[in-house]
Amino acid sequence: MSEETAVRKLTAILYGDVAGYSRLTGDDELGTHRSVMDALDFATESITSGGGTVLRYAGDAILAEFSSVVAAVNAAVGIQTELEKRNAGGPAETRVQIRIGVNLGEVLEDRGEIYGDDVNLAARLESAAHPGGICISQTVHDQVVGKIDVGFEDGGEASFKNIAKAVRVYYWQPDPASVKGGRASSRRPATKEKPSIAVLPFDNMSGDPAQEYLADGISEDLITALSKIRSFVVIARNSTFTYKGKAVDAKQIARDLNVRYILEGSVRKAGKRVRITAQLIDASTGHHVWAERYDRELADIFDLQDDMTQTLVGALEPELNAAERELAINKPPENLDAWEIYQRALWYMWTFEKDKVSAAVDLFRRAIEIDPSFASAYAYLSYTHYQHVVMGWVNNPDRWLTEGRAAAKKALQCDDKDAIAYFSAGRIHMMRGEHDKSVAALETSLELNPSFAQSYHGLGMVLALSGRHDEAVGMTEKAIALSPREPMMWAFTVVHAFACILRGDDDDALVWAHKTVQNPNATGYWPYAVLAAASANLGNLDEAGEACQLALQQKPDLTLTFVNKNLPTKHEGGLAHYLEGLRKAGLPE
Numbered sequence: 001m002s003e004e005t006a007v008r009k010l011t012a013i014l015y016g017d018v019a020g021y022s023r024l025t026g027d028d029e030l031g032t033h034r035s036v037m038d039a040l041d042f043a044t045e046s047i048t049s050g051g052g053t054v055l056r057y058a059g060d061a062i063l064a065e066f067s068s069v070v071a072a073v074n075a076a077v078g079i080q081t082e083l084e085k086r087n088a089g090g091p092a093e094t095r096v097q098i099r100i101g102v103n104l105g106e107v108l109e110d111r112g113e114i115y116g117d118d119v120n121l122a123a124r125l126e127s128a129a130h131p132g133g134i135c136i137s138q139t140v141h142d143q144v145v146g147k148i149d150v151g152f153e154d155g156g157e158a159s160f161k162n163i164a165k166a167v168r169v170y171y172w173q174p175d176p177a178s179v180k181g182g183r184a185s186s187r188r189p190a191t192k193e194k195p196s197i198a199v200l201p202f203d204n205m206s207g208d209p210a211q212e213y214l215a216d217g218i219s220e221d222l223i224t225a226l227s228k229i230r231s232f233v234v235i236a237r238n239s240t241f242t243y244k245g246k247a248v249d250a251k252q253i254a255r256d257l258n259v260r261y262i263l264e265g266s267v268r269k270a271g272k273r274v275r276i277t278a279q280l281i282d283a284s285t286g287h288h289v290w291a292e293r294y295d296r297e298l299a300d301i302f303d304l305q306d307d308m309t310q311t312l313v314g315a316l317e318p319e320l321n322a323a324e325r326e327l328a329i330n331k332p333p334e335n336l337d338a339w340e341i342y343q344r345a346l347w348y349m350w351t352f353e354k355d356k357v358s359a360a361v362d363l364f365r366r367a368i369e370i371d372p373s374f375a376s377a378y379a380y381l382s383y384t385h386y387q388h389v390v391m392g393w394v395n396n397p398d399r400w401l402t403e404g405r406a407a408a409k410k411a412l413q414c415d416d417k418d419a420i421a422y423f424s425a426g427r428i429h430m431m432r433g434e435h436d437k438s439v440a441a442l443e444t445s446l447e448l449n450p451s452f453a454q455s456y457h458g459l460g461m462v463l464a465l466s467g468r469h470d471e472a473v474g475m476t477e478k479a480i481a482l483s484p485r486e487p488m489m490w491a492f493t494v495v496h497a498f499a500c501i502l503r504g505d506d507d508d509a510l511v512w513a514h515k516t517v518q519n520p521n522a523t524g525y526w527p528y529a530v531l532a533a534a535s536a537n538l539g540n541l542d543e544a545g546e547a548c549q550l551a552l553q554q555k556p557d558l559t560l561t562f563v564n565k566n567l568p569t570k571h572e573g574g575l576a577h578y579l580e581g582l583r584k585a586g587l588p589e
Helices: 021-027 029-049 069-087 117-128 138-144 176-180 209-227 237-243 250-257 301-329 338-349 354-370 375-390 397-414 419-431 435-448 453-465 469-482 489-502 506-518 526-537 541-554 560-566 576-585
Strands: 007-018 052-058 061-066 098-110 113-115 134-137 153-158 167-172 196-199 261-270 273-282 287-297
Touching (some): 007 029, 029 069, 052 069, 069 098, 098 138, 117 167, 196 250, 209 261, 261 301, 301 338, 301 469, 375 419, 397 419, 506 526
Antiparallel strands (some): 007 061, 007 098, 052 061, 098 113, 134 167
């Protein structure tokens, strides 16, 4: 580029790219090529007739510019509306969908091409768009609002690779029902959009080709285990293993497979030891959401694969859900669909703070109004009722438990394979004194999702109340090991300490009670009550008294009568050692 030929100008930039092109080509190369070319030909006609200029094609991508930003957005909407009509009724696996990004900015023009950061941003916006949809920058939105027939949803600020500053983005895609009637709509379908993930084949770093089976086995087991979790969509092995041995950018893979997250890793074997690394990538930004390294002894290959798969899935699930909640919490409430409302509700629910959990109740109900078949929303609505009772927030626990049982029942009617539904049902059964039903429900939850740390935690608590103390401690240990970054870790450790008290192991209980109160997320009276009981049983009455006072600050009406009634045990006197510790600590009758 020479300074003599280069010219600076302000222009509207449209960048389009076919979603999932590699996948489509793998299914039907010739048919896909023809369909893609037809779509690009139509896009070209729309751009030209709308006053734009196509600058170049790059395989399945197209770059164009407009002197009018309104014309650029109208052309983009026209392209996506027509392609939605063409796709209507056809099989999902053969639909050709284009993502489009539109930006407005100053560019350098030279020899019929345009260059600069604003061109790069248009490409980044395209990759952030939903298949069949449009993503625009705030600069574009400010220019077109009120001047076009459709409205864009505020997606909040987003960071993009090689773009210095965060950019506020806005989304639009056609409503299929409205398109059939010949009219474009600004609303997305009101359904829960589950996050999607692709597990890439792990790299064999051992230097020995014979060890490929180990890396492949870990990858395949992860895909199988993740597929049992209903919270997100997992791409099948046959799709992800096409990338084996290839150096492909994670964002490109995400575009090819139409996924939000990529899980990649490596396996290195040296003697009898194996080192496995794994990292979760948010493909929309290229940022690492989570990364971890695991070292294991290699005794039995199948035991190793089972152990690592359960460990990785247990660690991964809360990270995925945390990332989803972070996306949802930063969006305006009026723009949230059922899935995003559900994620916002989870964010409130896991705080275990009364006002926020109450807000979660309302949000779960909103999600259910939008999607009456949303099993997990019913399930966690049930769980919020458990929270209100176990934390002592309500004066009418029987009503809350009855409503919670009804919500859990509805969740199971919607999906009798939802692990969360059985988990929530199990917690309600426990608070109603139905210990055997609680154990059965939680065990079913773990059969459906063997890496669901919350169900291990719940099972630990009901087993403790059933007098099966050693089993209870084993379950809480499993929960802690499975989800080391769990936002609810304080609840795991406090139930572990509680189980230790009931089996008479006050020394261990005190250690875990201290860990609980040191956790910055710990809330409510539970952490201090357990610390008070363990300290008092060991004769540390000063510490016990201080802890008891802190528990009473959290719940001024806390009494021994309340504790005994609120935690029904299977056998009479099952709380005796715990209650005796609280009595010594000074808790009133």
